[in-house]
Amino acid sequence: MHNRRDIDLRAAINAVSDVVQNRPRPLRELDQIYMKTGDMVLQSELVAKWADKKRLAFIGDGDAISVCVSYLKHRGIFDYGPSEVAVFDFDERICGAIARFADKERIETLGSTLYNVLDAFPKLGDFDCFYTNPPWGASNDGASVNVFVQRGMEAVGCDGEGMIVIADDHQIEWPQRVLASVQSFALSRDFFVQKMASKLHLYHLDDNPDLRSCNLLIKSLPGAPCPESSSAITDSERLENFYGHKQDIRIKYVREKKRVDYGKAHDDEYRYEYYGDQ
Ligand SMILES: C[S@@+](CC[C@H](N)C(=O)[O-])C[C@H]1O[C@@H](n2cnc3c(N)ncnc32)[C@H](O)[C@@H]1O
Numbered sequence: 001m002h003n004r005r006d007i008d009l010r011a012a013i014n015a016v017s018d019v020v021q022n023r024p025r026p027l028r029e030l031d032q033i034y035m036k037t038g039d040m041v042l043q044s045e046l047v048a049k050w051a052d053k054k055r056l057a058f059i060g061d062g063d064a065i066s067v068c069v070s071y072l073k074h075r076g077i078f079d080y081g082p083s084e085v086a087v088f089d090f091d092e093r094i095c096g097a098i099a100r101f102a103d104k105e106r107i108e109t110l111g112s113t114l115y116n117v118l119d120a121f122p123k124l125g126d127f128d129c130f131y132t133n134p135p136w137g138a139s140n141d142g143a144s145v146n147v148f149v150q151r152g153m154e155a156v157g158c159d160g161e162g163m164i165v166i167a168d169d170h171q172i173e174w175p176q177r178v179l180a181s182v183q184s185f186a187l188s189r190d191f192f193v194q195k196m197a198s199k200l201h202l203y204h205l206d207d208n209p210d211l212r213s214c215n216l217l218i219k220s221l222p223g224a225p226c227p228e229s230s231s232a233i234t235d236s237e238r239l240e241n242f243y244g245h246k247q248d249i250r251i252k253y254v255r256e257k258k259r260v261d262y263g264k265a266h267d268d269e270y271r272y273e274y275y276g277d278q
Helices: 009-021 037-050 065-074 092-104 143-156 173-188
Strands: 055-059 084-089 110-114 129-132 161-167 191-201 213-220
Touching: 009 037, 009 065, 037 065, 037 161, 037 191, 037 213, 055 065, 055 143, 065 084, 065 092, 065 110, 084 092, 092 110, 129 143, 143 161, 143 173, 143 213, 161 173, 161 191, 173 191, 173 213
Parallel strands: 055 084, 055 129, 084 110, 129 161
Antiparallel strands: 161 213, 191 213
């Protein structure tokens, strides 16, 4: 049991605000939809406690919970948190923003790798736990979630835990189907569901601002066989409608064209009109 002090809430919110300033703008067509800031603070505390002293892999992380967890621990706002955090994301802007933030703040425990979940996972079994907030699989019964979950399982090998953040609404059909599909995928891969914390987080989602997500916690079964290798995923059934209806997965990487300071206005979005101008 940990004997924990209360956190300094103002310092925590301000630190998360530093992280939010550093996030690239989301690409809606690739299901990048960011979690709201208050929920990020609470989620970061939960993740830092859950992964205390562990090696944690993020399979995709536009939200930047990885950065929050590492930064809050580094600043001493949390006195718990993972010993190592590695983000695997196919968006070079996200990987770059994480690497630059870690470098600026001298956070040696945080790193990022450009990686597409369709490719073989490069660090089989190197981690104790994984976190993923994947595309939510509304149009493919959770197949896209299960691709991310599979990579998380490979990250922890045959001994570890995962936190899966997906839609949770019991009035609409698709989130319930996805929840069932992800839980049965976990069981089929020798993981069991430890806990589900329902309807926790809200998002900057224009067409459904009330849709919440849950934390679904899974754990490997004792004595489960270890994966010996990881391979590319090419099965067309798992790739259809990946990011939504008729949005199959065809992009390998999102490349960064121009390095921008996300916290400042870009010079192509405004102009000055001076006194005396005609
Ligand atoms: C799809 S979003 C899901 C919503 C989540 N709230 C967010 O915006 O981070 C999760 C992350 O997965 C990444 N991602 C999407 N497709 C990917 C792929 N094929 N391989 C690796 N990462 C991917 C995105 O860049 C993003 O950072």
